[in-house]
Amino acid sequence: MLANTVFDVAPFGARAAPGTGTAFLVLAAFVLSFLLIRTSARLTRSVSWWPGGVQTGGVHVHHLVWGICLMMLAGFLGFAVPLDPPWWHLVAATFGVGAGFTMDEFALWVHLDDVYWSQEGRTSFDAVVIAVAFAGLIVVGTTPFGLDDPASVAGTAGAVVVVLVLSVMCILKGRILLGVVGLFIPLAGLVGAVRLGHPTSPWGRRRYAGRRLERATARFAPDALGMRWQRRVGDLLAGAPSSDAADPPPSKDR
Numbered sequence: 116m117l118a119n120t121v122f123d124v125a126p127f128g129a130r131a132a133p134g135t136g137t138a139f140l141v142l143a144a145f146v147l148s149f150l151l152i153r154t155s156a157r158l159t160r161s162v163s164w165w166p167g168g169v170q171t172g173g174v175h176v177h178h179l180v181w182g183i184c185l186m187m188l189a190g191f192l193g194f195a196v197p198l199d200p201p202w203w204h205l206v207a208a209t210f211g212v213g214a215g216f217t218m219d220e221f222a223l224w225v226h227l228d229d230v231y232w233s234q235e236g237r238t239s240f241d242a243v244v245i246a247v248a249f250a251g252l253i254v255v256g257t258t259p260f261g262l263d264d265p266a267s268v269a270g271t272a273g274a275v276v277v278v279l280v281l282s283v284m285c286i287l288k289g290r291i292l293l294g295v296v297g298l299f300i301p302l303a304g305l306v307g308a309v310r311l312g313h314p315t316s317p318w319g320r321r322r323y324a325g326r327r328l329e330r331a332t333a334r335f336a337p338d339a340l341g342m343r344w345q346r347r348v349g350d351l352l353a354g355a356p357s358s359d360a361a362d363p364p365p366s367k368d369r
Contacts, residue, residue: 135254137207142250144211145218149243150352152178152219157354160232177229179220185213218243232357240353241291249295257299277301281308288312288319 158165169176189210192198198206221242222230230236260278278297281304285294290307297304312318314331323331335342 135256137203138250139254140204140207141211141214142247142254144208145215145250146247148212148215149219152216153353156219156231160354160357177220177223178216179223182213182216182219185209186217187213189213214246218246232354234356237349237353237356240349245292245295248292252296252299259298260301278304281305284308284318287317289316 155165159167168178189206192206193210219239220231221239222236223239225238226235231239260275278301281301282294282297285291285297285304285307288307288310289312290310293303293307297307311327311331311334312323313335314320314323314328319328319331333339337343337346
């Protein structure tokens, strides 16, 4: 009887019911696991007593591998087993942990190379910020495309098209975060669509020349105020990229 009572307990109550409640558990586990694994990587780089990553047969096993395995396990259990609390909550948290481990090495997906502490590796942090923004807007109940009130079919279709166009413009300009947020808050998409894009973005390469290209280059220059603040926040949360000369050896990079 006691065992059944323990197993029937729902530690998070109705707040973690399927839907946005469970999504909150996934998001919380995602953020926490990302911060923990990133902190572990920073300690491995800076101190000698931290155990670091896992190696087998001289091969470094990236935490991306553990993340994929956890997501596969949680996904299979979620589909194959009729789960009740607290097991459903544990599966949701497991998926979030796996996603956090995996997204921390997002740059490895893109470059197919170990660029964790290089400038290219900052792509992982950018991807995590975008993922947290997207999931966070869903968790708080924000309605996609700004459709808070019902409207006619024509009005709804028109609103969706406008929001999608603004978001796509943001993404093409290299303002991906504003493009994602703009799917839920159209004003953010409008702001990103009317502002200058990154000079190396698809929009900038095709449409910027002369004075506009100069303005975009100055706006996104490394010493520009906005870029300096972005770099400081990224360095604080994810660690500063290493120079080529200061990169740690492969066996101790995590």
